[in-house]
Amino acid sequence: MTKIRLQANKVKHVLSANQEIPIHMDALYDDMNLSMKVSRTQFEELCDDLTKRATDPIIHALAAANVTLEEVTAIELLGGGMRVPKVQSSLTTVLGDKKLGMHINSDESMALGAAFYGANISTAFRVRQVGLVDINPFAVGISLDNLETGDDKETSDEGDDEVWAKKATIFKANGKIGVKKTIAFTHDQDVHCALDYSDPEKLPEGAKKELQRYKISGISDFAKEMEEKGLGKPKVSLQFELSNSGTTLLVKAEAAVEEKYTVEVEVEIEDDEDTEESSNETSTSDDEKETKTEETASDEDKKNKTEETAAEGESNQTTTEDESKSGESSTDKKEEPKKKKTKLVEKVR
DSSP: HHHHHHHHHHHHHHTTTTTTEEEEEEEEEETTTEEEEEEEHHHHHHHHGHHHHHHHHHHHHHHHOOGGGGGGGOOOOGGGGOOOHHHHHHHHHHHOOOOOOOOSSSSHHHHHHHHHHHHHHHHSSSSHHHOOOOEOOOOOOEEEOOOOOOOHHHHHHHOOOOOOOOEEHHHHTTSSSSSEEEEEEEEOEEEEEEEEESGGGGGOOOSEEEEEEEEEOOOHHHHHHHHHHHHOOEEEEEEEEEOTTTOEEEEEEEEEOOOOEEEEEEEOOOOHHHHHHHHHHHHHHHHHHHHHHHHHHHHHHHHHHHHHHHHHHHHHHHHHHHHHHHHHHHHOOOOOHHHHHEEEEEEOO
16 A cells, blocks of 8 residues: 555656656556556546645635735745646636745755754754744534433433533634643532534544543532531632644643631731820820810919929939930840730631
8 A cells, every 4th residue: 555655646746747657566466567657637637636625725724814815925835736737727726816936845845844843842852942833723612511420310310400511612723732721610510521623514524523531520529528518619620731732631620619717827016016006095085184284274384484494404404414324224225025916817728
């Protein structure tokens, strides 16, 4: 089979420059040799259904990019098929009067691009990154429903339980690969997870819609344990990855609940804070006293003026002595340790 494929590739390249080619294969079947001639017209008729593979992607790419053919300024052909006259004529029917650019070695460019991309995603050795972005052309969706067990089947036949199911598109069409996304929901039962292509009609003919199937267990037991503690339903988080190879996988599944608890925390406070709190409490009572004393203060001030003038001389002498003593005593004092106060802090885990 490999020999026939190699011969077919040889016929394709030779007929691109010649109108006819002789074919000879030894012992093709039951020790019988094959010897014949194939013309370019015959070969193009045999491959007529395959030429659509060169034109259909152009139409899909323009529609996905929301670009018209008139907005395209230049076209460059890549790949070995650019040398085939039938492929060139098919592209001309789709592209119209657009000139087909054939300035690059098509076979080498495809091989070099594959080597660069392989170097970017390689984990075996480190190389300088090359600016390449690969996309996933097909949208990937997720379907969730309860994981069926023997008890679930019996109850579902009775029709008492409600059917729980969720659907969502986790990776959109033409999005970057090599990314991760997480979905979260509240549930208390084990889950069956299905990954499929969201738009099966856009897949190539013969491609399957199904991708992956997962059974996520342990949620039901965890939910019962939390219910006994008086907590709510767990929050389930599922993380999916669209790898650099283009495969979609479930990489992480977790279930958690929020629990509030109170913790006593010791906080150091200054003495000034205590005095401020006490002063705030006594400020109202002091204001009341001041209003009463202000009325009698005017009479007493007259009497005290004469006494104050006489005592000023004596007070000036005593203040100098007190200041010198207070300066010496303040240096001898030690810093008082800071007081600690406990506070109740509510935390969530």
